[in-house]
Amino acid sequence: MTEPIVAIEPLSAAAFAPFGQVIGTGEASHFPINNGMTDRYHDLARIELGGEEAHPLISIFRGRPYTLPLPLSLVERHPLGSQAFYPLSANPWLVIVAEDDDGRPVRLRAFRPAPGEGVNIAIGIWHGVLTPLERESDFLVVDRGGTGSNLEEYRFETPWLIVDPAAAP
């Protein structure tokens, strides 16, 4: 069987809405605070914390780069909480997500955030692990701590192939 292909697409709030929220200033409402010296881009994403002793975690992930085209054999989901990634650089990266069909990830999507865009992956949404491109990159991550297992993995028998449609054939 040939590898199913996923063409990378630009990230937008509308396209990502079934999987979570986009974190950024582009389309977000904001209001002035601090005597007008700061604009607050307010309430950008829905943090979801489930299970026993749930509490939010703030971490920094230093991700090593992947190359394209990217064979993808593994996706995961967090049944007890959302997971937000906000890039601490302008380096390129991918957000890979999938719909669920009775416990099986289907119809993968690969989004390329613009510089300054992050995502909050909603609770229980299948996703690829953090996928920086070109160079090692740091991300602020907000996700769920607590007891219980918050990681479910799925390995594809046939890898998906993530491709950049703009790349030379």
Ligand SMILES: NC(=O)N[C@@H](O)C(=O)O
């Ligand atoms: N395992 C972990 O903390 N990271 C993954 O969940 C990920 O989405 O990168």
Ligand code: NI
């Ligand atoms: Ni994750």
